[in-house]
Amino acid sequence: MQDDIFRSIDHRNTAEEAVRQIELLLLDGVLSSGDRLPGERELSERLEISRPVLREALKTLEDRGLVVSRHGGGTYVADLIGQIFSPAVSELISRHERPTRDYLEYRRMLEGQAAELAAKRASEADRSRLTAILEGMTQARAEEDFQAEAERDIELHHAIGEAAHNIILMHTLRACYRLLSLGIFHHRRLIFDQAPAREKLFRQHHMLVDAILSGDPEAARAAAEAHIDYVAETAVESARAHERQRIAEMRNVQRAATKATTRPAKGKTP
Numbered sequence: 001m002q003d004d005i006f007r008s009i010d011h012r013n014t015a016e017e018a019v020r021q022i023e024l025l026l027l028d029g030v031l032s033s034g035d036r037l038p039g040e041r042e043l044s045e046r047l048e049i050s051r052p053v054l055r056e057a058l059k060t061l062e063d064r065g066l067v068v069s070r071h072g073g074g075t076y077v078a079d080l081i082g083q084i085f086s087p088a089v090s091e092l093i094s095r096h097e098r099p100t101r102d103y104l105e106y107r108r109m110l111e112g113q114a115a116e117l118a119a120k121r122a123s124e125a126d127r128s129r130l131t132a133i134l135e136g137m138t139q140a141r142a143e144e145d146f147q148a149e150a151e152r153d154i155e156l157h158h159a160i161g162e163a164a165h166n167i168i169l170m171h172t173l174r175a176c177y178r179l180l181s182l183g184i185f186h187h188r189r190l191i192f193d194q195a196p197a198r199e200k201l202f203r204q205h206h207m208l209v210d211a212i213l214s215g216d217p218e219a220a221r222a223a224a225e226a227h228i229d230y231v232a233e234t235a236v237e238s239a240r241a242h243e244r245q246r247i248a249e250m251r252n253v254q255r256a257a258t259k260a261t262t263r264p265a266k267g268k269t270p
Contacts, residue, residue, distance in 0.1 A: 005030055006038075008048035018047055018057035026066055026077065029162055029170050035077045037067065081175050100235060103179065108228040110173055111157065115208060115224035117164035119217040126163035130209050133159055141202060149198070154180060156205060160212065160224075197234050204230065 005025060009017040025031040037043060037058075044054045058075055061067045069075050085093065093099040118126070133156045140148035154177055161173035191197045204227045211219035 006043065006046040008046075014049045014053045015056040015060070018049060018054060019060050021047070022057070022061060023066065026080065027167055029167075029174075031077050033077055033079045033081060037075045037077070039074060081171075081178050084175055084178060101232065103176075104228055104232045104235070107176060108225055108232075110169065110176060111160070111224045111228060112221045114161050114164040114166075114169055114173060115212060115220035116217040117166060117169070118160050119212045119215055119220035121165045122163040122212055123165075126159070127213055129159050130156070130163065130212060134205065134209050137202065137205065141198075146198070149202075153201070153205070156209070160208070163212065191231065191234050194234075200230060200234075201227075 007021065009021060022031070022037075031037075038046065040051055040054060044051045047054065049057075058067060058069070062069060062075075066078055066080070067075050068078050122130070133152055137149055137152040137156065140146075140152055158174065158177060161170045164170065191201070204223065208220065208223040208227060211223050
């Protein structure tokens with residue numbers, strides 16, 4: 001955690017100002033779910049307030065469900081996204097095809113808007129992060145570390161959402177990507193199992209980032225939407241190919257079983 005995200009506060013309303021400062025860090029996505037706040041002594045020094053006042057501020061944040069204190073383990077940002085669906089609904093979604101289509105349709109709308117805004121609003125820090133993530137993705141590909149490549153994929157989309165500098169859009173996208181991390185949608189695994197598809201996705205990510213870095217909103221939106229369109233099309237074809245393979249294997253198993261049961265006994269003529 002960088003030292004400069006916390007600032008000394010106005011001592012006229014010390015506890016309230018401390019609460020407000022931390023709330024804004026949460027709202028802006030500077031502090032995220034699971035982040036550990038500095039220890040009490042360090043944080044009080046950085047905010048230039050007394051430890052009793054800091055405790056009062058942290059108690060307020062905890063009462064509001066924004067931070068959680070672990071006995072002897074410090075204070076952490078609460079799970080701000082939460083569980084989007086109940087376990088039962090998540091399982092229901094994972095068993096059917098239509099939610100995947102609807103999910104990608106939803107992402108297409110959000111990510112097109114996010115990419116367009118990012119092309120207009122990305123700061124130098126945003127641009128540096130996007131470039132670094134793309135470099136990490138390139139390295140993962142060179143090392144054939146497909147898990148790392150998939151992780152950089154999600155990280156890149158998170159970074160674009162942040163570069164849009166729209167708080168509501170950013171948090172909505174974070175909730176959207178939480179579904180990916182839960183593994184509810186199996187299309188991702190099916191796509192990443194295919195080398196040609198991985199190569200195509202890699203090129204699309206480059207085009208998307210290039211459009212954002214060049215400050216071209218229309219190209220950025222088009223690249224984001226084309227990316228999701230490709231994912232949707234490939235997901236359908238991957239599912240079909242997987243089903244064809246499954247059926248072919250079952251047929252082979254059945255043929256072998258049938259042949260074994262109809263084979264004449266040894267020494268006998270059919």
